[in-house]
Amino acid sequence: MKYLEAIRLALAELLADDQRVFIYGQDIAGPFGGAFKATKGLSERFPGRVLNSPISEDAMTGLAIGAAMDGMRPIVEYQFADFASVAFNQLVNHAGSIFYRTGRPCPIVARLPVGGTPGGGPFHCQMPETWLSNHPGLVVVAPATVADAYFMLKDAVACRDPVAFLEHKYLYYHLEAEFDPRVAEHPGLGRAVVRRQGDDLTIVAYSGMVHHATAAAAVLESDHNISAEVVDLRCVRPLDEETILASLARTGRIIIASEGFPFGGPTAEVAALVAEKGFAYLDAPPVRLAARDTPIPFHPELFAEHHPDDQAIVQAALELAKY
Amino acid sequence: MSDNAERIRLFKVMVLARTCDDRMAKLKAQNEVAGSVFVGRGQEALSGAAGIQLRPGDVFAPLIRDQAGRFGYGETPLDVARTVLGRRTGPMRGRDGNVHRGDWGAGLLPMISHLGAMAAPVIGVLLSRRLTGKQKPGDLSVGIASIGDGGMNTGALHEAMNIAAVERLPFILLVADNQFAYSTTSDRTYACKHLVDRAIGYGVAGHRCDGTDADACLATVGAAVAAARAGKGPQLVVADLLRLAGHGTHDDASYVPEDVKSRFGDCLQMFERSLIQQGVLDAAAVAAIRDEARRQIEAAVEQARAEPQPEAATEDWSARCERDLVHVRSA
Ligand SMILES: Cc1ncc(C[n+]2csc(CCOP(=O)(O)OP(=O)(O)O)c2C)c(N)n1
Numbered sequence: 014m015k016y017l018e019a020i021r022l023a024l025a026e027l028l029a030d031d032q033r034v035f036i037y038g039q040d041i042a043g044p045f046g047g048a049f050k051a052t053k054g055l056s057e058r059f060p061g062r063v064l065n066s067p068i069s070e071d072a073m074t075g076l077a078i079g080a081a082m083d084g085m086r087p088i089v090e091y092q093f094a095d096f097a098s099v100a101f102n103q104l105v106n107h108a109g110s111i112f113y114r115t116g117r118p119c120p121i122v123a124r125l126p127v128g129g130t131p132g133g134g135p136f137h138c139q140m141p142e143t144w145l146s147n148h149p150g151l152v153v154v155a156p157a158t159v160a161d162a163y164f165m166l167k168d169a170v171a172c173r174d175p176v177a178f179l180e181h182k183y184l185y186y187h188l189e190a191e192f193d194p195r196v197a198e199h200p201g202l203g204r205a206v207v208r209r210q211g212d213d214l215t216i217v218a219y220s221g222m223v224h225h226a227t228a229a230a231a232v233l234e235s236d237h238n239i240s241a242e243v244v245d246l247r248c249v250r251p252l253d254e255e256t257i258l259a260s261l262a263r264t265g266r267i268i269i270a271s272e273g274f275p276f277g278g279p280t281a282e283v284a285a286l287v288a289e290k291g292f293a294y295l296d297a298p299p300v301r302l303a304a305r306d307t308p309i310p311f312h313p314e315l316f317a318e319h320h321p322d323d324q325a326i327v328q329a330a331l332e333l334a335k336y
Numbered sequence: 337m338s339d340n341a342e343r344i345r346l347f348k349v350m351v352l353a354r355t356c357d358d359r360m361a362k363l364k365a366q367n368e369v370a371g372s373v374f375v376g377r378g379q380e381a382l383s384g385a386a387g388i389q390l391r392p393g394d395v396f397a398p399l400i401r402d403q404a405g406r407f408g409y410g411e412t413p414l415d416v417a418r419t420v421l422g423r424r425t426g427p428m429r430g431r432d433g434n435v436h437r438g439d440w441g442a443g444l445l446p447m448i449s450h451l452g453a454m455a456a457p458v459i460g461v462l463l464s465r466r467l468t469g470k471q472k473p474g475d476l477s478v479g480i481a482s483i484g485d486g487g488m489n490t491g492a493l494h495e496a497m498n499i500a501a502v503e504r505l506p507f508i509l510l511v512a513d514n515q516f517a518y519s520t521t522s523d524r525t526y527a528c529k530h531l532v533d534r535a536i537g538y539g540v541a542g543h544r545c546d547g548t549d550a551d552a553c554l555a556t557v558g559a560a561v562a563a564a565r566a567g568k569g570p571q572l573v574v575a576d577l578l579r580l581a582g583h584g585t586h587d588d589a590s591y592v593p594e595d596v597k598s599r600f601g602d603c604l605q606m607f608e609r610s611l612i613q614q615g616v617l618d619a620a621a622v623a624a625i626r627d628e629a630r631r632q633i634e635a636a637v638e639q640a641r642a643e644p645q646p647e648a649a650t651e652d653w654s655a656r657c658e659r660d661l662v663h664v665r666s667a
Contacts, residue, residue, distance in 0.1 A: 035467055061467065067502060072456040072495030079395075079460020082440045085467065087460075102492065103456070107448050109655065114432045117440050118657040149655035167666035174656045203661025251661055 014192040017185040019163035020051050020124075022194075024088070027170055028059040031086060034170060035062040037073055038090030038124075048092045049126060049185055070096050074103035077121040078111070086170050087121050094125035094179065095139045108175035109150030118173035122166075127155070128181040128221045128272055129320060131313035138309040138316075140220070140271070143278030145177045146250035152202070153250040155179040157223035159190040160197045161247060168202035176202075181221040188224070205253035207260060211242035214266035214333055216326060217257060217283050219246035222270050229326035237327075239334050249279040257283060258291045265296035266333050272320045275303035297336035300329050338554045340616050345388055346408070346550055347611060348625055350380035350604050353404035355629040356413060359637060360420050364585045368641075369420055371433050376401030378548070378580030379512050381603035384408045385553035386480050386510050389561040390443075395461045395479035397445040397454035400435045401512065401579070402482050409444060413636035423643045430646035452490030455481040455509065459496055462505040476506040478564045483509060485525055486517025488534075497570070501539045506564035508571045510557070512547060514579040515600075519591045532574040540570040547575030548600055550607035577603065 014022070027034045036052060042065045046053025056063035066073045070091060077087035091097045097104065104123065111119040129138035146153045152174050156165045162180065169176040200206055208223060209230050218226040223245045230241035244260050246252065261267050267287055269280040280301040287299050302321040310316050321329075357375035364373040376383060379401045387408020390396055396409050403416070418426025419437040428437050428446065438446035443461075447454050458479035465471050483493060488511060500507040517525050528534060535542025541563060545556035553575060560571035578600035582589040611617045617625075658664050 032468070067495070067498055069495035069499060071453075071492045072459070072499050075453060075456025075492065075496060076460035076463060076499060079445075079457030079462075080464040080467075081460075082457065083461040083464035085464045099491075102450050102453060106450060107453060107457070110448065111440075112657045113655045114428060114436075115438075115440060115446055116429075152656065152658070152661060164666070168664055171666040172658055172661070172664045174658050199665065201662045202664040248661060251656075253662060 014159055014190065015186060016159050016162045016188040017049060017051060019159045019192060020166055020180060021053065021055070023163045023166040024052060024055060025058065027088070027167060028055060028062055031170070033084060033086040034088065035064065035085060036088045036090060037064050037066050037077060039066055039068055039092045041065060041090050047090060049182065051090065051124070070099040071103055074100040074121070074123070075107065078103060078108050078119055081119050081121045082111070082117065088124060088170065089121065090124045091126070093137050094127040094141045095136045097123065097125055097141055101144070104145065104175070104177070105148035105151065109148045112150060112174065119175050120173045121175045122169045123175070123177045125177055125179050126182045127179045128183055129309055129316060130182055131316050132311060133309070134311035135308035140179070140273035141177070142179060142249050143273055146279065147277070150175065151250065152176040152248065153179070154202060154248045155220035156247065157181070157184070157220055157245050159188060159192045163192065163194060164199045165202060165247065172202055179220055183221050200247070203248045203251060203253055205244055205246045205248070205256035207242060207256070208245045209241070209243040211240035211264065213240045213264060214268065214330055215242045215244055215260040215264045216330070217244045217246060217267060217269045218271065219249055219279065220272065222272050222321070225321065225323045225326055226270055228323040229330065232323065232327050233330050237331060239330060241330060246279065252279070252282060252286065254286055254290065257286060258294070261287055261291045262294045265294055266336070268300045268302060268326065268329050268333060270302040270321050270326055272304055275301070275306050278303070297333055300333055302326060302329055338551065338558065342388070342554065343551070343611065343616060346381070346384050346554060347607055347617070349384040349388060349404050349408045350550070350607065351625050352407050352413070352629045352632065353380050353384065354604055355626070356416055356633050357403055359633045360416070361585045363420065363637065370422055372584040372586060373420065374400040374435055374584045375581050376403045378578055378600070378603060379514065380404040381550035381553045381607060382510065382512055382547045382557070382575045382577065383482070385550065385557040389558060390478070390480065393443065393477040395443040395445065395458050395477070397447065397458045397479070397481040399447060399451070399454070399482040399484065399487070405482065406444065410442070411444060413632050414639060417636040417640035418643065421640045422645060423640050424646045425643045426640070450492070451487030452483065452492030452496070455483070455493055455496035456499065459500050459503070459505055459507055462507060463503060466505070474566060476565050476567060478506040478508060478561055480508045480510050483511050484517060485511070485513040485515070485522055485531065486520065488531055489526060497538045497540070500570040504569040506567070508560050508564050508573060511572065511574040513574055513576050515596060516579055516592065518583045530574065532572060535572040538570070538572065540572050541568065543571060543573045545573070545575050547577030548603045548606060550603055551610070
């Protein structure tokens with residue numbers, strides 16, 4: 014099953030199992046089925062519950078908030094995560110503040126197609142987790158596997174807080190795995206998971222970067238005799254501090270890699286976490302790998318050098334192992 | 337003209353709101369209030385006319401000058417006093433204050449400050465009602481969102497109004513064109529002849545009325561609400577009036593020119609005069625309504641004053657309802 018198909022399957026089951034669920038977004042209904050086809054076939058199967066919206070991200074989100082407060086479980090599809098910046102206000106100031114202000118939960122799910130693809134350019138490739146996760150009240154998750162795409166979407170709808178669900182566009186069609194929901198492992202929504210065990214250093218990643226991390230770990234093992242552990246954060250807000258610190262305690266060295274911009278964000282948070290609470294475990298300073306501090310370039314050659322990849326992680330790991 | 341029972345009901349709500357606003361302003365002057373106090377002086381007719389049309393199951397998203405509408409829809413003076421005084425017992429428990437209060441469960445939406453932001457949530461509630469089959473055709477639950485001439489120009493408001501029109505929801509946008517957005521005059525705020533002209537652009541019904549005339553407000557808002565209930569889609573109501581106070585109690589509004597002031601009367605005074613002239617109320621009845629309003633507001637203030645403030649040490653500092661995300665799992 015492909016990552017995108019897992020999302021579609023989860024959406025179909027959510028619609029079938031829970032009358033409170035509806036999906037609202039641009040171009041998601043009818044035979045078109047969404048810019049990435051995540052909702053293909055769903056409006057036909059669930060008439061009136063997969064609704065095309067105008068290009069109005071702010072009001073789409075405000076509408077979802079109102080519906081959620083009235084008892085629904087709305088799922089908003091943003092065509093690209095980049096355009097959710099237009100909904101910044103409703104997401105952070107409204108959805109994020111309702112529980113604290115009023116004591117009532119606001120269960121909306123914002124589905125955000127994130128991440129870079131060659132030729133996507135500055136406004137179709139961004140990672141929104143840094144600006145979303147700074148604000149109290151929002152949960153921010155970033156599934157990296159087929160199973161997580163499925164389970165975490167269902168968990169996001171079960172979660173009573175507003176959830177930003179980051180789905181990686183490259184993984185939509187490029188990631189495929191055997192998946193049977195009845196037997197697959199299903200960790201809780203906020204749990205980080207060790208994807209690969211290792212002894213010498215820890216690589217923390219999330220979303221598409223998890224695959225660069227596991228590829229780098231394989232190279233480190235086969236070519237350099239370095240045993241790297243890969244921790245997939247899955248949920249970047251809140252962080253599963255326990256799993257991160259437990260891995261660091263085993264390895265003593267840590268790299269945190271992300272496709273997002275370098276200032277702030279989950280990589281900085283994990284670095285701060287290990288400095289504050291894992292200092293005694295550290296055999297070397299934590300290493301952060303993030304995208305370059307420029308808008309994301311259009312040209313594939315520039316794009317390829319904008320964010321860390323397997324090789325960048327391998328390089329950083331070799332340096333770190335020497336420390 | 338509306339029936340006299342309805343007119344008296346509106347008058348009482350207007351008096352209660354004016355009394356409450358004045359009392360909150362005084363509390364501010366007495367240094368008992370943190371932050372701002374905003375009053376709806378001059379807007380009681382429009383706001384009250386909207387509030388009293390609503391019934392349980394409807395939704396109302398008031399803004400800063402809607403004390404009359406809030407009372408009309410059932411907010412209690414105690415909720416006002418508790419929130420303004422930041423009491424732990426209030427609906428916002430000291431976590432939010434002044435006009436940022438309400439109760440989602442009662443259909444009285446607690447506004448966020450961002451102007452224009454509360455229209456879409458009202459529309460979301462109405463869409464939810466439709467999706468769950470809770471609406472009775474021909475007698476729909478409606479939603480009203482308030483906005484000013486300033487807030488009319490936010491992207492959020494335009495987006496929401498357009499969605500309401502596309503979905504043909506029973507939504508009423510209640511616009512108080514009070515000539516000023518804080519200190520900015522309308523000619524720097526919008527360039528159309530009248531804000532009601534925007535109804536054509538949105539594809540919704542437009543209504544215009546004199547916001548200083550309580551009977552006109554009752555008739556116009558009443559018609560708009562009736563049309564929405566009947567399934568005729570969103571309604572844009574624009575009332576012309578003047579903000580008869582500063583933006584908040586901190587603002588002396590010295591920038592409002594005399595000729596503008598002379599163009600607009602006080603809706604409450606004028607309504608009282610016409611009710612007396614028409615023999616609907618006599619001076620004694622008006623005095624009794626005033627006394628009762630003062631009594632209610634004073635009782636609320638006294639009670640709230642005696643109630644506890646929030647305490648940082650016992651505050652539950654959690655912005656999430658799910659504290660432990662590690663264990664959140666779908667069935
Ligand atoms: C999006 C946004 N920008 C700015 C403000 C600050 N602000 C609060 S009230 C106000 C003026 C509002 O004018 P109007 O909408 O005409 O309403 P009125 O105060 O006249 O009732 C401004 C600028 C705000 N609350 N929200």
